[in-house]
Amino acid sequence: MFRIKVDMPLLFGLMLLSVSSLFILWSAGAENPRLIINQAIRMGVAVTGMIIIAQIRPATLFRWTPLFYAAGLLMLVLVLLVGDVGKGAQRWLDLGVIRFQPSEAMKLAVPMMVAWVVTRKSLPPNMKNLFWAGSALILPSLFILVQPDLGTALLIIMSGALIIFLAGFAWRHIAILSVLALAFIPIAYYFILETYQQRRIQTLIDPWSDPLGSGYQIIQSMIAIGSGGAQGKGWGQGSQSQGDFIPDRHTDFIFSVFSEEMGFIGVLLLITVYVALVARGLYIAYYTKDTFSRLLAGSLSMTFFFYVFVNIGMVAGMLPVVGVPLPLISYGGTSMVTLMAGFGILMGIHNHRSLMSR
Template sequence: MKRTQIKPNQVTFLQRIHVDGPLVLGLLVLMAVGLATLFSATGQDPDQLQRQFMRMSVALVVMMVMAQVPPLAYRRLSIYAFAIGICMLIAVLLFGDMGKGAQRWLDLKVIRFQPSEMMKLAVPMMVAWYISNFNLPPKTNQVFIAFVIVVVPTVLIAKQPDLGTSLLIASSGIFAIFLAGMSWRLIGFLTLLGGAFLPIMWFFLMKEYQKQRVITFMNPESDPLGAGYHIIQSKIAIGSGGLHGKGWLEGTQSQLEFLPERHTDFIFSVFSEEFGLIGVLGLLAIYLFIITRGLIIANRAQDAYSKLLAGSITLTFFVYVFVNMGMVSGLLPVVGVPLPLVSHGGTSMVTLMAGFGILMAISTQKRLLSR
């Protein structure tokens, strides 16, 4: 349409391959830090390091592929992705594989698949699609329907049960609604409603092990060798790291295996122990850089759908960071949320990078398309 206004020499190489320079730089730095931390957290296991490196490579390829897709295509795909996702979530509940006591996997013979991961993207896409159909800010009834779109998959995932993912998915949808300009009065009202809902959740919806986690979170010292052990050891690791940290590969809590789940959910404790508060501030700076860049991309996006989707993906990424750091340092109850791009594990990394691929698509393709 307005493509002719852009001179060919203004299109950089990165733009041509649909990569946002600052964002990819932030992500690569974060991945490097992640690899170094993982190497320490696995007790210096080169095999694990290699496998994580492979996962990162795959995730980067996925990101690149996602970046090539025009945002308009995402917009058209939204409703289908969401509908398929919902069907698969139901299928998981009915036929899913058990893994660690929760039904999360759908065995499609060829690949084992976690539909909830797909929903991390499908839900914000769907909400953004729905809301962007109307003028912003959305009206109350539109907000209500948007909430229904969020709540259905959230409940389905929570029933698997996977509290962490359902929390992330709920946030991603809510962020889209929030960014769309949902009125503050409604926000206030819903917050109160949510507060009133908590006791109902406690008594009717939460499973025993989930309640136990919350109790442990409130007072980890009540059961120092049982459920409280994780969080106590994690706090010891973080606290004993002090300002400067014990040094890379020198964290005694992690190297001597006092810290449980140290290469997955509790990898931040390893990082804090070895690099101290100064290292943590550096890590937070990287995260903050990525988040800021994501919001800038969202803000520069031309259409409402792209803005809402980019903003939602970015803020959900922050929720990962906040919940993970909060839970390992004792601020939040332990729900299974990894530290993005640092924790061991492929599935969530691929999803995250796919999200960043969409961001890059929005970032690099808008000018080509809209100006």
């Protein structure tokens, strides 16, 4: 008999986040019931998708990976040719019934494909294999970079790099690459980044240089977080959040609302939930038996934490502002579906941890 299997610890953590999301959205979205309903519906869809994906065997995923990847790549090309422009960037593909953001699918397809490439030979990968894995990683990232969507491109590179790291990429090579990357930063800053991207970095270094212009959002956000104190101002009582000081406060900047109203204690709890979820994912990676699943589970879990890190980092004024939402808390649908699908894969790996023989 077919039985639906889910991973209870993961599900519990995700539910905690979802409920927190609805609560904080009520406050951040000016108590608009429609926001809450929309978000709840999206959660329902995303969780359903997750549970369905959780039933898929990793072996099946492995088999379908090249096709999934190729389809995603094709859609990325289509987006560049015929895509819809939303908020100044060309990210959407209009399929008549739904509008679809192919770069979201690539967040899953790229780590899967890189894992697929490196597991074809024994680990650690040799130079030739590394080349193929790197290509599978770089090509879609370039497409996404020119949309332009720097944030997503970097996170996708991270997810693929994590696979290569887990597969045993030599430490000394990592050191060499790090040095090269550091040397590359000034070049990138002056020759690759657009003016608006440069300004974001200047803002980061000294937001007070332009408190009403480019520094406005980040200053207001920092004031919101900082004034929250240990216990916060209380749900719906954040003067910064409610006073309309923070742009995008129900989407990318929702963390500033959360921390103003819930305080340091709330933030500690939130980060704990995130860390617990990721730890559970790494645990699944550790105890599963086949290599593809291990790599994928490790990468998906850790990438999830990168999202958290980048979002909170930018809202708290540590990282430049790139459009990355706070996972499962920010208002918005596409990223939630992808993230839940990722957790679905994790659950699927755990459900079938001993079934894929090698």
